[in-house]
Amino acid sequence: MTRKARSAPTLTPPAQDRPAAQASPAGPGAAAGLGRLDRLEVRNLATIRELDLGFQGGLSVFTGETGAGKSIIVDALGLLLGARANTDLIRTGEDALLVTGFWQGGPGGEEFSASRRVTQQGRSVARLEGEVVSVRELQEWAQAHLTIHWQHSAVSLLTPANQRQLLDRQVPDAARAYSAAYAAWQDAARRHAALLASERERARQLDLLTFQAQEIAQIAPQPGEEEPLQAELNRLANLDTIAQGAAGALTLLTDGDENAGGFLAEAIRALNASAKYDEASAQLQTELRTALDSLQAVAGELRGVADASAPDPEEFARVEARLGALGKLRSKYGPTLEDVLEFHAGVEAELAQLTRDEQDAGTLGEEVAALRAGVERAGAALDAARRKRGGPLAKELVAVIRELGMPHARLEFHLAPLTEPSAHGLSDVTLHFTANPGEDLAPLADVASGGELSRVMLAISTVLGAETPAVVFDEVDAGIGGSAALAVAAQLGRLARERQVFVVTHLAQIAARADHHYKVEKSVEGGRTVSRVRLLGAEERLEEIARMLSGNTSEAALKHARELLTT
Secondary structure, three states: OOOOOOOOOOOOOOHHHOOOOOOOOOHHHHHHOOOOEEEEEEEEEOOEEEEEEEOOOOEEEEEOOOOOOOOHHHHHHHHHOOOOOOHHHEOOOOOEEEEEEEEOOOHHHOOEEEEEEEEOOOOEEEEEOOEEEOHHHHHHHHHOOEEEEOOOHHHHHHOHHHHHHHHHOOOHHHHHHHHHHHHHHHHHHHHHHHHHHOHHHHHHHHHHHHHHHHHHHHHOOOOOOHHHHHHHHHHHHOHHHHHHHHHHHHHHHHHOOOOHHHHHHHHHHHOHHHHHHOHHHHHHHHHHHHHHHHHHHHHHHHHHHHHHOOOOHHHHHHHHHHHHHHHHHHHHHOOOHHHHHHHHHHHHHHHHHHHHHHHHHHHHHHHHHHHHHHHHHHHHHHHHHHHHHHHHHHHHHHHHHHHOOOOOOEEEEEEEEEEEEEOOEEEEEEEEEEOOOOOOOEEHHHHOOHHHHHHHHHHHHHHHOOOOOEEEEEOOOOOOOHHHHHHHHHHHHHHOOOOEEEEEOOOHHHHHHOOEEEEEEEEEEOOEEEEEEEEOOHHHHHHHHHHHHHOOOOHHHHHHHHHHHHO
């Protein structure tokens, strides 16, 4: 199906229920010329048979009963981000699933599409604007336009590499400069180490290459010389036969008792009388004389062949030796003489390189030392940039973490110097954290509980947001309630002023903050389970938030829901 054929209407709330229009800048995603996610089409994914959803800017939430399939929307978007395509996701009884996203701002103002189809045979077909691409290409494209914070993304914070990258993404110029300096130093160091470690091997290689070059140079093969040499060898090997043939021909032409020359001379004499009176006879006599001259010339050449065909052992040995030498070269460096010459050119080039390496070993050592000094300078600059940005960033994060129910939390980026430069700097970068007053800061991975880790991750996600126009949060608010839930909702609302934000949530406080509220519902139709997603109007939204608060729509629950919506 082409993009133009997709005519499902965009779902929007009634005018009286819609919030005031919010700016939804494309942010970093604008570099790719695209803005927010406009629509999502899903076919045969898990319990979804057919789904067409339209989206707007701001904060959109997805809620529903436990087990309704709220995270199916996240699974669908995850497929566009290159997530593993498990055939279990295909709706039972169907051959394939299809997910298609449409982004705002394609060529000519049209939507730009990205899709992924997965078959029961495990085949995955990715497309960008209808053109087939690899899943990796789809993933690279989607990662520039969409970020997903999965339910268990907080676990990624436990790795030192992710903690370091979190800070280094804030100082990209210094990080890139260090990476370039480190790569240049490592390349020179590897070449220098290879030179130093292989002096004996280099000497052996020099000897071998020198021998090969000299062996070929001494023989000096010429392309195409073997064929005429072989012909000459055959001639020299058959000189007796050649001489006998020439002598036999001479006997018949001129040297025998009766020979062709004698018969021709007699024929000429026989025409002497008639030639005086007959023009034709005279002409024929002239032609016979010409024939006799030619025969005598041939006889002279045959006599030369016969005289020159005496065996010449030295010449035979010379030609045979030359062919043998060429054959030996071909067997070692061939299979043809052209290959031998090409091999010789390669040997000469390698000899020149080895000789240069030997000469350059000393200067390369000096280069390695200079590049090492450059790494130290770039590393010091990177650490300085990390400290300059790390302090303010930690303060921003702590302010949000404290709002999320940890009023005494402290956090900092800790730089521990390394004994040797690493690929990522002169220092290890780790997050140090404590949630309790009076406790010393310690590595986050060692001291944070699961709930604390989730809140730190949520603070990072909302403070730093994402480098994409659209951000998805899949129940990252698990384990949070009360005033912390209100703080999370406020933080997500702030992020939604700059990004298009989607949240799968069980918290009424977050749902009440949404600009657009979608409900995921599950029902049984024709004996099959079907999940549907619909955009709620004002009254439906009130009832859904009441249900999220107390499990029912009693007057007390509705009152509480109204308070949340009007706060």
